[in-house]
Amino acid sequence: MSQTPACLIDASIYIFRYYFALPDNWFSEEGYPTAAVYGYTTFLIDLLSNEQPEFIAAAFDESLDTCFRNEIYPDYKSSRAQPDEALAFQLAACREVSELLGIASFGSETYEADDLLGSLMPVLADHPEPIAVLTRDKDLGQLLRREQDFLWDKANDQRFYRPDIYDKFGVYPEQMVDYLALVGDSIDDIPGVAGVGAKTAQALLAHGQDIIGIFEKIDEIPNLGIRGGAKLVDKLIDASEQIAMSRALAEIICDIPLGVTANDLKLAPQPFAPLEDFCQRMGFPRLLNKLRQLSHIDDE
Template sequence: MDASIYIFRAYFSLPPNWQSKSGYDTEAVYGFTNFLLDLRIGQPSHVAVCFDESLETGFRHRIYPEYKSSRALPDEALGFQLLMCQEVAAALGFSIFSSTEYEADDLIGSLLTSLHADLEPVAILSRDKDLSQLLLREQDYLWDYAANIRGFRPDVAEKFGVWPEQLVDYLALVGDASDDIPGVPGVGKKTAATLLANGRALSYWQLNPIELACVNVRGAKQLAAKISAYAEQISLAQRLAKIVCDIPLVASATALELKPMDIDLAQALFEQLGIKNLNKKLMRAHKLGSE
C-alpha cells in the first residue's frame, strides 16, 4: 500500500471534525484509520503499508534538487498526523515500511520484486501512475481500493500507449510535471508513444538516430537533434522516474502476514487522537481476525 495516497485523500476531503488531546486536528488520521479498518475487515493475507519519509532527504533530491520542488512540505500539524498514521497502522497489525533514503514507491517495488515467487497475485494499493511500471506480471494490478478500480498491464498500455516496462522511457521523453521531472521540449505523449511502439526502448533510437527522421510523427526530422541535445537530461529523468526494486527489506512473505491487533494500544491511540467513534469498527475487525 502507498500510504500517502490515502492519508492525503482524507486530509483534503474531510472537515477538521476530530482533534487530538494535544490540540492537533486529526482528520487525516481518522480517514486513514477508517480505511485501514475496512482493509482488515476484508481479511487480506499479506499487507505492507509503505510511508514516505524522504521528502527532502532521498537520493533523488541529491541528484536533482528540483525534484518535487513544487510540492509544499508538511507543516508541524500535518507532520503530527503523518507520524500518528504510522503508529495506528502498527497497532492494527500491519507491517509498515519507511525510509529517509527511498520513497514509498521504491519500498513497494522492492517488496514486490523480492516476493514474486511467494505471492500471486499482488495488488498495489494506489492511484499513482508511476507504480504502473511495476506491473510486469499479468496477474498483478494497481488497485484504487477506495474506488474499487483495478488496472492491469493492458490498462496501462491503453492509457499511455506504452507497456509498464516502457513507462520510464516514456516519462523521460514527456516529463512528469507532478514530480517536476523535465521532458524533452517538443516531444509530446503521442510522439513518445509512437517512438516506443512495438516494444522499442528509447536506447534504440539513441543508438540509431538516423532512423528518427522516418518516424511518422510531426517534426520527425528534428527528433534526432532534440534527443541528442537532451541526452544528459534524459538519463537524469530515467534515474528519477525508475522505481528502485532491489532494497533488501524482508526475507520472506511471512514478514507481511497480518499480525494480531494490539487492541489496548489501538484504543489508547483512538482516545489520544479523538477518533473514539471508530472503536466499534475496531472491535468488528478484531473479532473477524480472531475467528
C-alpha cells in the same frame, strides 16, 4: 481473480486524500486536527474487514528533501510544500495506527514510498496470490511485471492491470520509465524533452522499445512519420544527458535490502488495548466498535 490479493499500500496517497477531503471534526489530546488520521484509519478498517488479506504492508514517504533523487536533481519535487507541524503529526499517527493494526510499515530517509513498494514486490513474487498496489498514482504501473498483479485505486474501486496501463499510456509497464524520461512528470518536477508529448513518446518507444533502442535507431526517426521528425533527432541528441537524468528520477528502485521475508508481511493477531488508547488520544473513540470487530484483533 478469486484469490485474495496481497496488499501493498501507498500510504501517503490516501493520507493526503483525506487531509484535503475531510473537515477538521476530530482533534488529538494535543489539539492537533486528526481528520486525515480518522480517514486513513477507516480506510484501513474497511480494507482489512472486506478483503482480509493474508499479506499486507504499507509504505510511507519520509524522505521528503533527503531522497537520493534530490542529489541527482535538486529541483526534484521542489514545487511540493513541506508538511507543517500539524500535518507531520498526522503522518506519524497514520504510521502508528498501521503498526497497531499489524500492518508491516516501511519508511526511509533515502528512498521514497514507491521504491519501498517496488522492493516489497519481489518479497511476495514466489507466492501465487496477485499483488495489489493500493495507489492513485498510475506511474507505479512500471511495477506490474506479472499478469495477475494490479494497481488498485481502492477509493474508486478501479483496478489497472498490464493491459490497462497500455490502454492509458500507449506503452507497456516496462516502458513507463522511458516514457516518463521523454515526456517528463510535472507533478514530480521531472523535466521532459521540449516538443515531446505523449504521442511522440509512444511512437518512439514503439519503434525503439526503450531509450537505448531509440538512440541506436535515431537515424530512422525522420522516416517514422512523426511530425517534425527531422528536428526531433536534434532535440533528442541535445537532450540526451537530461533524458538519462530524468530516467534515473522516474525509475522505481526494486532491490532495496529491506531484510524481510513474506512471513514478515503476514497479518498477525493484535491486541485491542493499544488501539483503544490510540483512538482516545486521536479523538475518535467511535471507531472502537469497528476495530473490535476485525477478525485479527484480540479484545480479551
